[in-house]
Amino acid sequence: MRHLLAALVLLSTGGCVRTVTGVVTAPFKVAGQAADWATTSQDEADRNYGRKMREKEAREGRERRKYEKACRKDPRACGGYDGYQAAVDD
Numbered sequence: 200m201r202h203l204l205a206a207l208v209l210l211s212t213g214g215c216v217r218t219v220t221g222v223v224t225a226p227f228k229v230a231g232q233a234a235d236w237a238t239t240s241q242d243e244a245d246r247n248y249g250r251k252m253r254e255k256e257a258r259e260g261r262e263r264r265k266y267e268k269a270c271r272k273d274p275r276a277c278g279g280y281d282g283y284q285a286a287v288d289d
Contacts, residue, residue, distance in 0.1 A: 255285035 239247075262282045270277035 252285065259283050259285040 259282075263280065266277075266280055266282055
C-alpha cells in the first residue's frame with residue numbers, strides 16, 4: 200500500500216516540477232530575448248547598409264541625370280560633375 204501511495208504522489212507532483220522549472224527559468228529566457236531585441240545582428244546590419252547604399256546610389260543617379268540634361272541644354276556652362284556622390288558620406 201505504501202508503494203502505491205508513493206507512486207501516486209510522484210505521478211501527481213510531476214506537473215508541479217515542470218511548472219516550478221518553468222517559473223525558475225522564465226526570467227533567464229526573458230533576459231535573453233531582451234538582449235536579442237536590443238542588439239543588431241550582422242545580417243541586419245548588412246541589410247541596413249545595403250538599403251542605405253541603394254538609396255544613396257538612386258539619389259546620385261537622379262542628380263547626375265539632372266546634371267546631364269542641363270549640360271545638353273547649355274554645354275558651354277557645363278564643367279565637371281560636382282554634385283552628390285554615393286561613395287562619399289554626406
